[in-house]
Amino acid sequence: MGEDGAVTSASQRPEGPAPVTRLIATDLDGTLLRDDKSVSPRTVAALAAAEAAGIEVFFVTGRPARWMDVVADHVHGHGLAICANGAAVVDLHAGREFVQVRALPRDDALSVVHALREAAPGTSFAVELTTGIHYEPAYPPFYQDPGATVAAAEKLLHEEPAGSAAPVLKLLAHHTELAPDAFLSLARSAADAHASLTRSSPTALLEISGHGVSKASTLALCCAERGIAPEEVVAFGDMPNDVEMLRWAGTSYAMGNAHPDVIAAASGRTVANEEDGVAVVIERILAERLAR
Incomplete structure (x- = not known):
């Protein structure tokens, strides 16, 4: 030094x-x-x-x-x-x-959700939009976002008609049992064809962006x-x-x-x-x- x-x-x-x-x-x-x-x-x-x-x-x-x-x-x-x-x-x-x-295209986000549900059962998700965050019932709640919608990821990512909803910035995936680095490695193996996956939390919380973002x-x-x-x-x-x-x-x-x-x-x-x-x-x- x-x-x-x-x-x-x-x-x-x-x-x-x-x-x-x-x-x-x-x-x-x-x-x-x-x-x-x-x-x-x-x-x-x-x-x-x-x-x-x-x-x-x-x-x-x-x-x-x-x-x-x-x-x-x-x-x-x-x-x-x-x-x-x-x-x-x-x-x-x-x-x-x-x-x-x-943005992360909603179809790609849904593909990641399905891939991680299969590869890592017990994963819960949150969806970060330009307008705020929303999450599944099992996802750790954000005290900073008391007005979030709580629903299944599939419902949170649904839009009708196409292009009418706020852009998705990130999909977040949380697991209560897997080690953080092991979860990231597993998730990349299962879903990196659909998005870019990384992490910044000391817990098993992954951050998922559009491919190449x-x-x-x-x-x-x-x-x-x-x-x-x-x-x-x-x-x-x-x-x-x-x-x-x-x-x-x-x-x-x-x-x-x-x-x-x-x-x-x-x-x-x-x-x-x-x-x-x-x-x-x-x-x-x-x-x-x-x-x-």
Whole structure:
């Protein structure tokens, strides 16, 4: 571990001078946020300093738009955040308005439901729409969403006529007995022909998006619109839903509290979220920029 608290594997660094950082992409829970879901003063200052230095900051999270209040005040110039594991780009300056939606087709969601009911009996489901979440009776209820409709997934996913209902951002699948990684592996074997499956929870809760939809693919679209290359991006994460993004970015950091798959995917490592690991790296980036 270096003096600034960040660890980077030199064997994974490209030869020659490091590219100039133009965009920072960071996960929220377990990464930017502390365990109590707060943003520390040190991290607030680091984010503001990055923006002042001309580096765009994107929050890239599995959270839905309605759960973004915790960081809304810390989005600066562009105002955008990537939510629901890449299924939505949201303008937090405009009341969490959806700028882009990459929906999960309802037929594909139903195919996943049927595949997981067969492969993992006892799975319960929730459906995350652009308008809110709804779930099955056996699914753990969300205290944040007391107005949710409770019904079988097949009913929640039904629309008549076609195209009349709100877009599906994510299907969520929960199991009370399977280990989280085992559930993800089983689900991918059974249903990855229909959708993209990942997880960010410490429990056996899977997040299912449209085929090819991920934090990485939506971040790539946002960067392409800005003329930003992958090597100009620094990314941070801690859970399997961050793996593709960390592999895509030119420089990436696994948090000190990260899942083993995240550590393997990232090009470097920083300290844990409770120790302001994202801020540690941002401060170093800015110090190196000043020293040039």
